[in-house]
Amino acid sequence: MAARAGARTGRGRTGRRVITAAVVGVALAIVAPIAGLILLVAAVVTNIVGVDSGGMQTGGTVVYANEGSTFVDTNPLRNAWGGYQNGQILAASLCPIATATGQQATCDAVAAFANLNAAYRQTFGRDITVTDSYRSYADQVAIKVAKGNLAATPGYSNHGWGLAFDLGGGIDDYDSEQYAWMKANGSRFAFFHPTWAEPESPDFTKAEPWHWQFVPAAAQLGPPTNSAGTPDSNRAFGRTLADQNKGWTGDEWACLEQLWTAESGWNHYADNPTSSAYGIPQALPGSKMATAGTDWETNPRTQIIWGLDYIADRYGTPCEAWAFWNRHSPHWY
Numbered sequence: 001m002a003a004r005a006g007a008r009t010g011r012g013r014t015g016r017r018v019i020t021a022a023v024v025g026v027a028l029a030i031v032a033p034i035a036g037l038i039l040l041v042a043a044v045v046t047n048i049v050g051v052d053s054g055g056m057q058t059g060g061t062v063v064y065a066n067e068g069s070t071f072v073d074t075n076p077l078r079n080a081w082g083g084y085q086n087g088q089i090l091a092a093s094l095c096p097i098a099t100a101t102g103q104q105a106t107c108d109a110v111a112a113f114a115n116l117n118a119a120y121r122q123t124f125g126r127d128i129t130v131t132d133s134y135r136s137y138a139d140q141v142a143i144k145v146a147k148g149n150l151a152a153t154p155g156y157s158n159h160g161w162g163l164a165f166d167l168g169g170g171i172d173d174y175d176s177e178q179y180a181w182m183k184a185n186g187s188r189f190a191f192f193h194p195t196w197a198e199p200e201s202p203d204f205t206k207a208e209p210w211h212w213q214f215v216p217a218a219a220q221l222g223p224p225t226n227s228a229g230t231p232d233s234n235r236a237f238g239r240t241l242a243d244q245n246k247g248w249t250g251d252e253w254a255c256l257e258q259l260w261t262a263e264s265g266w267n268h269y270a271d272n273p274t275s276s277a278y279g280i281p282q283a284l285p286g287s288k289m290a291t292a293g294t295d296w297e298t299n300p301r302t303q304i305i306w307g308l309d310y311i312a313d314r315y316g317t318p319c320e321a322w323a324f325w326n327r328h329s330p331h332w333y
Helices: 002-049 107-124 137-150 177-189 231-246 250-263 286-291 300-314 318-327
Strands: 094-096 104-106 130-132 164-167 211-214
Touching (some): 094 107, 104 107, 107 211, 231 250, 250 318, 300 318
Antiparallel strands (some): 094 104, 164 211
């Protein structure tokens, strides 16, 4: 009996050891992934936040989202005209594109495109290929069904205002001579490649070199004197101010365009959630821009003027600032 009691007692200890080991094993199985997750989060946060060396943007994601795209215009009425709804414009209020059978757009866009096409033809000896332009609401619905997140929400597309053109013939290739020509010359005729489709954009998810938008505010006589408040009109106005205030044109403008496309997508409400960087130049903190105006939180002009002065004072030129940005990861300047 004693032996059996001892044996039973021994088996009891062994059982407890087995149970204890099992509990520890379960605990480790639970804790280890959590610890790993904590380390992973720490690494990700470190990568996102980056370092502040007295510069501006220190990495992270700019917030201004609709359908996961930072720079999609979330106001469907932003480019409204003539009292129409998006995609419901009467055919009589649109004009045909003479060199593209079956395509139409707003009449001012068509007139500007004719001038753009004439300049393009002088260079390449042929007309610009237009694969799409105005889309009715029904067309937008059909394309959304077919292409999912690659297409804008019906009622939000600039195709629905008759302002967007999809172009081919080489322009639909980021690395082509034709695309480079459009980047260099499109803005002269008020056509811009949207910020969300620029490879430098922080949230570059839609590779659409073919998509170009007519910006009415940039088509007025002379350079634009203000911004209509969209990323593309901010960019057009920024080009004017860069030239007028600093004499930055050509390569220097190209560097500035890429820099602020990468930083904010030219969105004056761009807000970095991992820091207090804000606005088109991603001033850190955003309140620094108060030196250029008390309306620094909402006025593209104020932000651009401050940003131009910042670059001039710290780097001398946009290309120096862009080179500095590219040398650092996470990127900042």
